[in-house]
Amino acid sequence: MPSQRIIARFHHTYPDFSLDVDLDLPGRGVTALFGHSGSGKTTLLRLIAGLQHTPQGFLSVNGEIWQEGARLLPTHRRPLGYVFQEASLFAHLSARGNLEYGMRRVARGKAMDRAALDQAIALLGIGHLLERRPHQLSGGERQRVAIARALALQPRLLLMDEPLAALDLARKQEILPYLERLHDELEIPVLYVSHSPDEVARLADTVVMLERGRVMAQGAVGELLTRLDLRLARAHDASAILDGRVRDHDPRYRLTRIDTPAGTLRLAQIERAPGERVWLRIQARDLSLALDEPGTSSIVNILPARVLALEPLEEAQLLVKLGAGADQATPLLAHITRYSADRLGLVEGQELFAQIKAVALME
């Protein structure tokens, strides 16, 4: 159905920044709004929620119009769920009170939808926390309650504003599996604001990249994370993400071989079954280049590749985009110094070998 889309058009100039977006997003699955701080991703999310207004704009969600010109539906009439960066639970209510706050209002005096409540509680694993007050919960637990609170409303659109940003690594690891479950089990569209490439790669189907209030690119995850013209690729931790399958294990060397579109890679043995799908991440700074196939080297992963593009970075650095694999089109990124580029005499189209010093399994 053509109306199963989210159409959002906002043009507005704020004192310190201007927003100019015209988006047509899929009406299901997880769409990540990705960008650096100040890129306008949170503003966009708040406009969609109606927490902020522009005098002009258009917003329709799966056929329902939420804003048209200056006429808009107030936030509390929009069938959405919103998860803030910090949990924003009501301090005077228990976890249960928080969950039921919105449900009562959706039910409007009729009986609450207990099944939806129980499902949200089970999905986020918070059954044992219901009687606690927010201050008795850890940061990760608070965020899980906040997500359940939004889900229990059975919203038609779920908006999440960097729900993991305020948490430390351990708490993130605690919540990510629940978010992946949401991705797998939810029918409704989710807009997920993030500045972490890892989170985006792990959770999203579609990515919208924002910079200074404008949409720089929109597309599928794997494709966008390596596009050279995007600022992300120049970042310190720029990486290529590879979609792979476990081929087999080599018990003698405790190695696992993984087939990827770029070629077969060896990793220190991982506990995954052959045939299982995995995501690998290769950081640009972990790639070095050689013109001839290195004979003896301690590096186990060496792939033939072709230089697709060269892009100067700050000072003496270059970003090289390589194409690897059968059709020499699977993108890889390398950061190298200008000095080595000159020594190797790199030009576009040149064929060479990429030595991969480290491959990380994305968990």
Add this chain to the structure above:
Amino acid sequence: MQTLSARIDFTRPDFRLRAHLRLPDSGITAVLGPSGSGKSTLLRLLAGLERPRAGCIRLGEHIWFSRAQAIDRPPSARAIGFMFQHYALFPHLSVAENIGYGLARGRERQRRVAEWIERLELAGLERRRPDALSGGQRQRVALARALAPRPRLLLLDEPFSAVDASLRQSLRLLLQELVSENDTSAILVTHDLEDARQCADRIGVMIAGRVRRLGESAEVLADPGDAEVARVLGWPNTLPVTQWAGDEACGTWGRVRLSRAPARAHEVVALLPDGPRPGAREGLEVEIAQVIEMGAYRALSCRLPDRTPLRLHLPRALPCPARGARTRIAVPPECVIALPARASVRFNHWSPHP
């Protein structure tokens, strides 16, 4: 070599801290411990912001505190840099003035301030007041201010706790670089194991006012020394042993075999969560309480017959018992480590490897 050595006895009505340690003049030492264990107090004692009841603190030849010799150098005379949890930047001074505060007036100061501003990428912000800075910028100013007077020892009190996780990583790297560039040593108090794992050369663990373990990071992480320290370092399964039968440890929870009998009859065994597998013929009897999907693996919360919880990591590829199932867990001997419940506290002497 400017070794820091400290013997400290400090008391408050509800708290006592006793520490005896020696640290080398380079690298980062992370001090971990539960809240209230006295890690911040230790830092403040070293800085001279609190006064020990007895003991002696010295850095190389310089005696900072000595009860016996009646020496108590004020913080201003200790050649330290201190970074506070909330930075304590001076709100009425600009970025440049904050960084230059600890330096003597003169042309030299201007030059040094300019160097630090460039090094920490604060160019363009020189005239800003702290309240016009972002969290990460404030943190860099605080770091520059503490390092500008070239302290011999940098003390950091939970410096990463007030910024969000994305900034934390880059600041850890920055701290490592600065410590090695400036040829100083640093003590980093933190409650986040990740800080210690990622940027410390050494780890110290404090519990209830005592430094219970101090050593090279890898060494401490692999061998906590006793069960309490193991828990601070995030080891999940520590089981009390009631009886030893050769290389077999027994308790109300069952029995497990070690790869060889421990030299002494330790009171606790720790089970590493990654090796044991459910669905065995024999082994520990458990009930599966919860299964959490963690991506690459599943985290199993189990209960042993005496209700002690046991946490296991099971690769996704392996069959997983259902919640509520009763099964047996095969525990490979190399996954069992015997530990004393509480090791006696020794003098925590750091010594470089030969």
Add this chain to the structure above:
Amino acid sequence: MMVSALQPCAFDAVLLSLRVAAVTLVLFVVSGIGLGYLLTRPFALRGLLDALVSLPLVFPPIAIGFFLLMLLGRHGPLGAPLYAHLGWELVFSFEALVLAAFIAGLPLVVKPVQSAIESSAREMIEASYTLGKGKLETLLRVVIPAIRTSLAAGLTLAVGRAFGEVGITLMLGGNLIGETETLSLAIYNRVIEGDSTCATWLSLLLGGISLSLFFLLRRLGRL
């Protein structure tokens, strides 16, 4: 023109109020910083001192004035020895007016200074020590600059209170025309006497003073 209009009715009162305000201002600066700092340090009777300083914020001025009158009067437990040994009678004097204004305004200076030091200056003082600076330099370069807005705002409020005080002043000062009749009391007295022209002039003057203090406070960002 204003001065000439005031001349016949209450020029003395205007001068008297200005003198009281000037003297109390000096007292406020010294005791505001001193007490404000003292109250952030741990010592045995801190709670009691804190409560005493804060009393005039909630206690009815008439009651405070009455008890001070009983305490310091010629037959009071403190007033009697003062009178017997020094021949000094505090009540119904200029000093009594200063005391009244001082007590009423003191918490308005001490409290903001105290909370400014508590909220931020404590850590900043330690930071200054660890950066190699001694106590005096820290006081001058960190403590006073860090609390200056709070101090200035507190002083402005307190001087405003000193001008306006009625209850304690009435009790301790006695409202003696020409001697202890402050500007604030003079307005009341003129109204009672039915001299509304003079009352109007005095109200305009005192209102003007308050308004300028008020705008000063707004510039300090405290209102």
Add this chain to the structure above:
Amino acid sequence: MGFSDADLQAIWLTLRLASLVTVLLLLIGTPIAWWLARTRSAWKGPVGALVALPLVLPPTVLGFYLLLAMGPNGPVGQLTESLGLGLLPFTFWGLVVASVFYSMPFVVQPIQNAIEALGERPLEAAATLRAGPWDRFLTVVVPLARPGFLTAAILGFAHTVGEFGVVLMIGGNIPGETRVVSVQIYDYVEAMDYGQAHWLAASLVIFSFLVLLVLYSLNHRQALR
């Protein structure tokens, strides 16, 4: 010695005045505080200033202008007379009006601070949970800002009980109508009847002490800022 009938009458009058003023102030002050805490309008400055004015304006000056305004030639006086209410000065209602003005900042500021401290976020969260504007105010703002409301009520009450300057100007000294406890004490002192004054002053002090105690136990920082 105990309270005379006149004393009891003064005490009763004071309590009646203070309770009425507190209720009125909460009703008037809450919307003002709400508006001040959240508006970005250019009027915020002037309105906030007007509310805070009594903090620095001497009570005799405030009293004098209220007297003029409510008197037979003042705009308020002409209004009340034309409405057949008579003149307000030297009546109980005159005291009420004056006290409301004088105690306004002590009520508005704690509520405003509490609402500001609350921030926008709980309200936004409530909006995304389908709560309309009134619903948000009653189920989120009121319970979360309760300490602020309590502080406001207590401070408003205490200030009305202790206020003297304005009462003297507006109320005069009419037994049972405008002679509150403060004025009664003043009268006793004028008449050199210190014993009777002691009784009343002591009871006023004990009352204020209890108020202070409650405030301290509630939240000593917030209350005395």
